[in-house]
Amino acid sequence: MGEDALDRVIQLVARLPGLGPRSARRAVLFLLKRRESLMLPLATALSDAANLVRNCAICGNLDATDPCAVCRDVKRDGAVICVVEDVADLWALERAMAFSGRYHVLGGTLSALDGRGPEDLDIAGLVARAKAPAVGEIVIATSATVEGQTTAHYIADRLADCGVKVSRLAQGVPIGGELDYLDDGTLAAALKARRTM
Numbered sequence: 022m023g024e025d026a027l028d029r030v031i032q033l034v035a036r037l038p039g040l041g042p043r044s045a046r047r048a049v050l051f052l053l054k055r056r057e058s059l060m061l062p063l064a065t066a067l068s069d070a071a072n073l074v075r076n077c078a079i080c081g082n083l084d085a086t087d088p089c090a091v092c093r094d095v096k097r098d099g100a101v102i103c104v105v106e107d108v109a110d111l112w113a114l115e116r117a118m119a120f121s122g123r124y125h126v127l128g129g130t131l132s133a134l135d136g137r138g139p140e141d142l143d144i145a146g147l148v149a150r151a152k153a154p155a156v157g158e159i160v161i162a163t164s165a166t167v168e169g170q171t172t173a174h175y176i177a178d179r180l181a182d183c184g185v186k187v188s189r190l191a192q193g194v195p196i197g198g199e200l201d202y203l204d205d206g207t208l209a210a211a212l213k214a215r216r217t218m
């Protein structure tokens with residue numbers, strides 16, 4: 022019984038990105054040695070987050086409230102919406118403190134290889150938001166990968182009739198670069214140097 026419970030935790034932890042069975046065993050042993058100070062608080066925090074955190078119905082961000090804190094913040098500029106692939110990219114831009122508008126999380130990129138089409142991403146929601154009179158600019162901040170570029174061009178086409186300016190992150194984002202891995206300064210520079218599509 023005890024061994025089964027341990028195996029199960031190790032197997033689950035091994036499924037996290039960047040971890041394999043070996044690092045999972047080390048992590049679980051680390052936790053077991055700090056049962057009161059780390060393992061039990063972590064178990065409670067995980068359970069709370071799993072029960073409370075939801076996708077924001079407006080932008081797709083993850084938060085314990087819906088709408089999320091970014092969408093509820095009246096001090097943010099509602100005229101500019103920054104389009105990102107994933108919540109991790111939204112959080113990276115927030116960490117860089119380079120953007121004070123709103124966001125829209127697509128939920129991935131278009132990918133013929135993985136069979137992801139427009140209907141698998143929240144593009145319809147973005148088009149609807151772009152048509153609001155208060156919105157003047159859409160900044161497309163997808164990665165500089167082939168799939169990110171393809172997605173950016175597809176979105177720019179879809180937004181062509183919405184009466185908004187469409188721009189794209191430019192300098193500083195290396196080819197093949199994913200947003201979440203950029204340092205804050207590079208991200209801020211890329212956002213400032215965005216160009217009209």
Ligand SMILES: [Zn+2]
Binds near residue numbers: 077078079081082091
């Ligand atoms: Zn939101």
